[in-house]
Amino acid sequence: MARTAIDSPWKKEAERKQERALKREAVLAAAAHVFSEWGYHRASLDEVARVLNVTKPTLYYYFKNKEAMLFACIQHGLDRLDAAADFADDARASGMERLVAYLRRYAAVIDSDFGRCAVRISDTELSGQSRKKVRRIKGVIDRQIRALVSAGIEDGSIASSDPKVTAFALAGALNSIGQWPPGEASLPGVKLADEYIALLVQGLAPR
Amino acid sequence: MARTAIDSPWKKEAERKQERALKREAVLAAAAHVFSEWGYHRASLDEVARVLNVTKPTLYYYFKNKEAMLFACIQHGLDRLDAAADFADDARASGMERLVAYLRRYAAVIDSDFGRCAVRISDTELSGQSRKKVRRIKGVIDRQIRALVSAGIEDGSIASSDPKVTAFALAGALNSIGQWPPGEASLPGVKLADEYIALLVQGLAPR
DNA sequence: AAAATAAGTTACTCAAAAGTAGAAAAGGCG
């Protein structure tokens, strides 16, 4: 008779590892929520713990320290922004179409706790190596946007004199969505993002 | 023989009051510089004092506490943004022309320490009455932009479906100029602002 | 010259929040 997978102690260990990973993620989500609401310094770990119905030392069982939590939050947010590129890889679409698809996804990410962390909290809060990593990912994202702008210029779907500045301006405009205090908006995030993007695409001047 | 104005004790008192006011302004400028560079919480008053070649208690001779300094910085920045409206009162100009003039001035203010303080530091750092005042001024500025957008819609120089959202998006896009770390820009602030504004006016789509 | 006032300093207190040591549950496993 074969041993059942359920009875295997190895399985149990994997399960526990998974539970630990889930709890770690829960800590991270709570941290992202509190950080993005209060800012990094005003956010206390006691508050993060309270949200999770645990005590502060428990958090330290999952993360080395407060900065490690912030780094993980920002990195996760940036990774999701980076992954927005997957929405822009339709080879048949024009540069403009791909850019707009990218930006819509980008805006959706920013309208989340991790996105707000990535966009609103200065990377100068991080020290040394972490800051370097964050800056690298930000550079990757910037180049993604720039590449889409350039592609649009090439195929004639976008007019821009300077892809670098345009990319920064686009990111900056969308990032400002993350500044809206939740509730102030009075518009669902997606609707708001579409209005922003429409402005950026069409411009203020009548056509 | 008449007593000379120079010997008048009253004159001297006025002079001293003026010197005190100048010093207070110097403290404020130093605070704005340090706050906008490090953020409110990471900025220490010891650092502000060091910049001025004095010691921390001296600062308390000019301001009640750290929050009062922040409030004054933000208020001053917002007042200058508000005053940008003076650049938009040419009655012969179209709504679009007046809006662009306003935005150019707005961007110039943001590219200063006080502007960066006003735009980057969350008003949730302030408590009670101060926050209320700041929010009021922000509301005034928002309505100024919105009014210009509406005027442009009326006279046909601006195309927009929603002045409220458009005003927010414009402010958000320009505010992001304040996020550029000084030096990263590699462009003089004015040039950068003009590129931003050109994008907002013309849009990405070719005409 | 003496008194009063302004301006600034040294040397502290105090509070808040990060981070830690070590005990205590909780649960699996021989």
Place this chain on the structure above:
DNA sequence: CGCCTTTTCTACTTTTGAGTAACTTATTTT
């Protein structure tokens, strides 16, 4: 059961920086 590992807690220590008390020095006024 009794041992071992994992997880969490209580009860601290430590650090940082805001804020203050009380003294010193310079200046002005009477």
